[in-house]
Amino acid sequence: MKVLIIVPCYNEEKNIERTIEGIIEKGYDYVIIDDGSKDASLEIARKNNYQVIHLSNNLGIGGAMQTGYRYAARNGYDVAVQIDGDGQHNVEEVEKLIQPIRDGLCNMVIGSRFIDNKGFQSSTMRRVGIRLLSWLMKLFSGQEILDMTSGFRAIDKSLIRRFSDRYPSEYPEPVTNLQVTKLGYKIKEVPAMMNERQQGRSSIFGIKNVYYMLNVIFQLILIQLSGEN
Amino acid sequence: MSIRLTLFILCISLIFLIYILRNVKTHTLSVRNSLLWIILLAVIILSVGSLPLLERIAHFFGIETVSNMLFFAGFLFLMFICFDCTKTISRQNEKILRLTQELALLEKKYEDDEKTGLEK
Numbered sequence: 001m002k003v004l005i006i007v008p009c010y011n012e013e014k015n016i017e018r019t020i021e022g023i024i025e026k027g028y029d030y031v032i033i034d035d036g037s038k039d040a041s042l043e044i045a046r047k048n049n050y051q052v053i054h055l056s057n058n059l060g061i062g063g064a065m066q067t068g069y070r071y072a073a074r075n076g077y078d079v080a081v082q083i084d085g086d087g088q089h090n091v092e093e094v095e096k097l098i099q100p101i102r103d104g105l106c107n108m109v110i111g112s113r114f115i116d117n118k119g120f121q122s123s124t125m126r127r128v129g130i131r132l133l134s135w136l137m138k139l140f141s142g143q144e145i146l147d148m149t150s151g152f153r154a155i156d157k158s159l160i161r162r163f164s165d166r167y168p169s170e171y172p173e174p175v176t177n178l179q180v181t182k183l184g185y186k187i188k189e190v191p192a193m194m195n196e197r198q199q200g201r202s203s204i205f206g207i208k209n210v211y212y213m214l215n216v217i218f219q220l221i222l223i224q225l226s227g228e229n
Numbered sequence: 230m231s232i233r234l235t236l237f238i239l240c241i242s243l244i245f246l247i248y249i250l251r252n253v254k255t256h257t258l259s260v261r262n263s264l265l266w267i268i269l270l271a272v273i274i275l276s277v278g279s280l281p282l283l284e285r286i287a288h289f290f291g292i293e294t295v296s297n298m299l300f301f302a303g304f305l306f307l308m309f310i311c312f313d314c315t316k317t318i319s320r321q322n323e324k325i326l327r328l329t330q331e332l333a334l335l336e337k338k339y340e341d342d343e344k345t346g347l348e349k
Contacts, residue, residue: 067330
C-alpha cells in the first residue's frame with residue numbers, strides 16, 4: 001500500500017524541519033503543502049530539498065489539504081495521512097492510523113486525544129465545544145466520534161478520490177466527518193497522543209473559538225437539513 | 230408628478246443608461262451583467278410617464294403612496310443584485326481555489342520532471 005503523508009503548513013518556519021525530519025526518518029512518502037506562508041517556511045523546505053507544493057494564494061486548511069489529496073490521487077497513493085506542520089501530531093503513531101485501513105475495517109481513521117486522555121488535551125473551553133460537536137454528530141448520524149476537530153487523520157483511496165473532487169474550504173474535519181458518515185463511509189477512531197504546539201500560535205484562538213464553533217454547528221445542521229453530499 | 234420631476238428622473242436615467250452602455254463598450258462591464266441594470270432603467274423610464282398605472286399597482290398591493298412602493302421596489306431590487314453579487318463571489322472563490330491548486334500541482338510536476346531530467 002502506497003502511503004502519503006500530507007503536511008499542511010502555514011507560517012511554520014520554527015516547526016517544519018522537526019516535523020519533516022521525523023517523517024523522513026520513518027521512511028514515509030510525504031508532501032508539504034505550503035499555504036502561501038509569509039515567513040521562511042518555503043525557503044527552509046526548498047533549502048532542505050523537501051517535497052513541497054507551494055500555493056501562491058493562501059487557501060486555508062481545506063484548500064491546502066485538498067491540494068494534497070489531489071496530488072495523492074494523481075500519483076496513485078492508496079492512503080493519505082494528514083500531519084499538521086506544527087509538530088502537534090506524532091509520526092510514530094501513523095502506523096496505528098493506517099492499520100485499520102489496511103485491514104479493510106474502515107475508510108477513515110481519526111487519531112483521537114479523548115480515548116485514552118493522554119498527552120495535550122487542549123483548553124477547557126475547546127473541549128466543551130468539541131464535546132458539543134460530538135453530541136451533534138451522534139444525534140445526526142448515530143456515529144460516535146470523540147475528537148471531531150482532530151486533523152490527525154488517515155483516509156483510503158475512495159475518500160482520496162472524493163476529497164480531491166470536493167472538500168470544504170473551512171472547518172473541513174468536523175464537516176467531512178458528518179458528510180462521509182452520512183454517505184456510508186466507515187470512520188474509526190484510535191487513541192493518539194498530541195503535543196502542544198511547539199512554537200507559534202494555533203490558528204484558532206480566543207474569540208475566534210466561539211465564532212469557529214458557531215460556524216461549524218451551523219454547517220453540521222445545514223448538512224443534516226439538506227442531506228448534502 | 231410635476232413635469233419638472235419627470236424631466237429630472239428621465240435625465241438621470243438617461244445619463245445612467247449612457248454610462249452603462251459606455252462601460253459595456255469599453256468592456257469594463259459584461260453585456261450579461263449590464264442587462265439587469267438596463268431593465269431597471271427601462272422600468273423607471275416607462276413608469277415615470279404613467280402615474281395612474283403606478284397608483285393602481287400601489288393600491289393593488291395595499292401600499293398607500295406611490296413613493297412608498299417605489300422605495301420598496303428599489304430596496305427589493307438592490308437586495309436581489311446584492312445576493313447575485315454574493316453568488317458570483319462564491320463561484321469566483323471556487324474558481325480561484327481550483328486555479329491556485331492546479332498551478333501549484335503543475336509547478337510541483339515541473340520541478341519533479343526537471344529533477345529527474347537532471348539525474349538522467
